Amino acid sequence: MIELSELRDAAQKAFPADELIPDRDESWKLIAEMGWLMMPLPEESGGLGLGRDAVTAINLELGRVLSSAPLVPALLTVQAIGASESLVDRDSWIERTCSGEYVALNLLPGDIALADAGTLSGTLPAVPDADMASHVLVFAKGLSALVPLDAPSISVSERKLWDESRRLFDITLDNCAVDESLMLARDDASHDIANRLHGELQLALAADCLGGANAALDMTVEYLRTRKQFSRPLAMFQALKHRCADLKTHIAATEALLWSRAVDADASVTDLGALKALAADVYRFVTEEAIQLHGGIGLTDEHQCHLFMKRAMLNLSLGGSGDELKERAGRQALETYSA
Amino acid sequence: MTEGKELEGLRQEVRGWLDANAPRGWRESYDNHEAFAQSQREWFAKLVEGGYAIPHWPAEWPGGGRSLAEQKVIYEELARADTPRLLLSFVSTYHAASTFFECGSEEQKARYLPKILEGETWCQGFSEPNAGSDLAALKTKAERKGDVYVVNGQKVWSTMAQYADKCLLLVRTSSDGPKQAGITYLLMDMKAKGVTVRPINQIQGDQEFCEIFLDDVEIPVEERVGEEGQGWAVAQATLASERGLTLMELSYRMQGALWRIAELIRKNGLEEDAGVLRDFGHLVTRIDCTCAIADQFLQNRIDGAERVGDASLVKNTYSRVLREYSLLGTRLGGIDEQYQAPITFGDLNTGNWMADFMNSYAWTIAGGSEEVQRNIIAERMLEMQREPKDWVAS
Numbered sequence: 001m002i003e004l005s006e007l008r009d010a011a012q013k014a015f016p017a018d019e020l021i022p023d024r025d026e027s028w029k030l031i032a033e034m035g036w037l038m039m040p041l042p043e044e045s046g047g048l049g050l051g052r053d054a055v056t057a058i059n060l061e062l063g064r065v066l067s068s069a070p071l072v073p074a075l076l077t078v079q080a081i082g083a084s085e086s087l088v089d090r091d092s093w094i095e096r097t098c099s100g101e102y103v104a105l106n107l108l109p110g111d112i113a114l115a116d117a118g119t120l121s122g123t124l125p126a127v128p129d130a131d132m133a134s135h136v137l138v139f140a141k142g143l144s145a146l147v148p149l150d151a152p153s154i155s156v157s158e159r160k161l162w163d164e165s166r167r168l169f170d171i172t173l174d175n176c177a178v179d180e181s182l183m184l185a186r187d188d189a190s191h192d193i194a195n196r197l198h199g200e201l202q203l204a205l206a207a208d209c210l211g212g213a214n215a216a217l218d219m220t221v222e223y224l225r226t227r228k229q230f231s232r233p234l235a236m237f238q239a240l241k242h243r244c245a246d247l248k249t250h251i252a253a254t255e256a257l258l259w260s261r262a263v264d265a266d267a268s269v270t271d272l273g274a275l276k277a278l279a280a281d282v283y284r285f286v287t288e289e290a291i292q293l294h295g296g297i298g299l300t301d302e303h304q305c306h307l308f309m310k311r312a313m314l315n316l317s318l319g320g321s322g323d324e325l326k327e328r329a330g331r332q333a334l335e336t337y338s339a
Numbered sequence: 340m341t342e343g344k345e346l347e348g349l350r351q352e353v354r355g356w357l358d359a360n361a362p363r364g365w366r367e368s369y370d371n372h373e374a375f376a377q378s379q380r381e382w383f384a385k386l387v388e389g390g391y392a393i394p395h396w397p398a399e400w401p402g403g404g405r406s407l408a409e410q411k412v413i414y415e416e417l418a419r420a421d422t423p424r425l426l427l428s429f430v431s432t433y434h435a436a437s438t439f440f441e442c443g444s445e446e447q448k449a450r451y452l453p454k455i456l457e458g459e460t461w462c463q464g465f466s467e468p469n470a471g472s473d474l475a476a477l478k479t480k481a482e483r484k485g486d487v488y489v490v491n492g493q494k495v496w497s498t499m500a501q502y503a504d505k506c507l508l509l510v511r512t513s514s515d516g517p518k519q520a521g522i523t524y525l526l527m528d529m530k531a532k533g534v535t536v537r538p539i540n541q542i543q544g545d546q547e548f549c550e551i552f553l554d555d556v557e558i559p560v561e562e563r564v565g566e567e568g569q570g571w572a573v574a575q576a577t578l579a580s581e582r583g584l585t586l587m588e589l590s591y592r593m594q595g596a597l598w599r600i601a602e603l604i605r606k607n608g609l610e611e612d613a614g615v616l617r618d619f620g621h622l623v624t625r626i627d628c629t630c631a632i633a634d635q636f637l638q639n640r641i642d643g644a645e646r647v648g649d650a651s652l653v654k655n656t657y658s659r660v661l662r663e664y665s666l667l668g669t670r671l672g673g674i675d676e677q678y679q680a681p682i683t684f685g686d687l688n689t690g691n692w693m694a695d696f697m698n699s700y701a702w703t704i705a706g707g708s709e710e711v712q713r714n715i716i717a718e719r720m721l722e723m724q725r726e727p728k729d730w731v732a733s
Contacts, residue, residue, distance in 0.1 A: 217721075221721045221723060224723065225724065235717075235724050236723070236724045236725070236726050238726065241717035241721075242710065242717065245713035245717040245721070246655075248717075248720060249652050249655045249656055249659075252656070253625075253631070253632045253656040254628055256628060256632035256634070257624070257631040257632075260634065274620055274621075274623070278621070278625070323613075323617055326617040326618075326620035327617045329620030329623060330615070330621075331620075332620075333597065334601050334604060334616070337598040337600070337623075338598060338601060
């Protein structure tokens, strides 16, 4: 059994804190070499059989360096493939995806319609790094399947994000035929996979948020400790200390819930969504304050402070809005806490 | 998992016991101080008898030796059954007990711990008018005269001192050297000659805190905990219990009482109001965070992995979330909450959200204010430089 602290150390060695937004393609190679793509699959299907806390630890570390590689969606599609009972050549798919072939996934709900003829049409928004993917995992009513991105009925377009650490694509399917051999699941089984992936996505995004929030706070505190005005380090001013202490408190409390939910098999998708909503709020707040506390230099493109803020803002949207996730949590709590 | 089954068994056991024994109508009965104190004493005695009063004490005590997971189950069920918090025995079962377990002599343990279970109550005489956040600046003076210390001075913010039998008292035995080094820890009988207690009228119309005036009070030397001049270290044991175990109980109690908010939402017909649901969902998640960080803190302490400042993170999380919780209740309760409730002791679940809101300040101010905790977090965890110590009035 690999200890979490070993994984964390390995991740920090591979992705040092002072190299933000490491090159995507180099990172991807390294991620595959480290075996991280195999983490969530059980050992009998060729995986490492590591728990959700291991995946969380890696996602948190990669959030810290604003990783530009699509590990989050890749780990979800690897799990979907692992859970499939109908995919032809599933073992070889597992081998391919675990060693670096990337199957992409949309991180916001799509509007894919299934025509009577069995073809798929519609748009999958917010697909990370579709340019390096061989296939995309598509969920439609009653089915899920892998669709090759080189099919003529598919178009892929990128819109440039404020968040320079990520690339998102819209994938449009126009009467795209589904290859029966690439079918992952149908009906309930497909719905179960979608549901599971949705929960895992929320957990992964929460980890990304808290990794980034920790790094942004570290960067800010370091700046305040070094920058001098009025003949003393800015960190000496209590007004600034208290703001940093509050940021630390918010991060620590939310991170405690992250670790507890990561090992809680009973945590519902709604619980994980509520965690993500809060973690994204914390990330937003920390990075908003980080720029203010850096002062003018925080507004320059040259300083890296803004990179965290932009990623935090994107994270607020990915996986569903906080409003929606919190409302769901409130509805669930209304049931749970009946007198 | 077998542990899961055992815990479920405990839950059912506690639930069954509470069905038969939980006091009903206690809020209505708290309409005068005598009735409050009487009801608190009876409930404590019943919990001792049932074996649920001191789950955090060591195993040799009846009802003690519970694992953290078991303690949590007990606190959750106590809150779920809407039982009153043990306000009167709070300091005795946590602060006094931790102090005895960690620093008390064998004789002191034997003399005082069984009495706590019989209902003897303690208060804490730490803060003074000019020693609040700067506790070590305390001035209450104790002079050794033969076999006794003669104590003169004033204490303040002593919770429930008007009901207390005994007091955990910090005094100054020396003015030489660093201010912490001249502090000594004494156990005082509240009925001793020269002790005067004056309850303080608080903003919520009640008197939870008191002033204690000490006028030539004689305290026998054997009532000292630790050596003379070691009081600061002993006080840390007292305060550590506050920042650990008590906050776990309170966090799980806050979570266990969430049905009160849910009930308000239903009563107001707001089950489909997206804004209210969002605020409720957010609060529930913040409370889940509070429980998680309290858990993590205690686990780290057991594993010997506690870091300086961890306790401050827990305290500032709990106290802020308690404020958020009481504010949401006050908002949802509307005008009803603006009518005074007869007795408002306690920091949550008094039955009046406005009172709970006002009580919540006890946690952002007492036990080391939120601002002091922020300094600890900033200076000792984040390593932000301290301000120069000396300040000269111009």
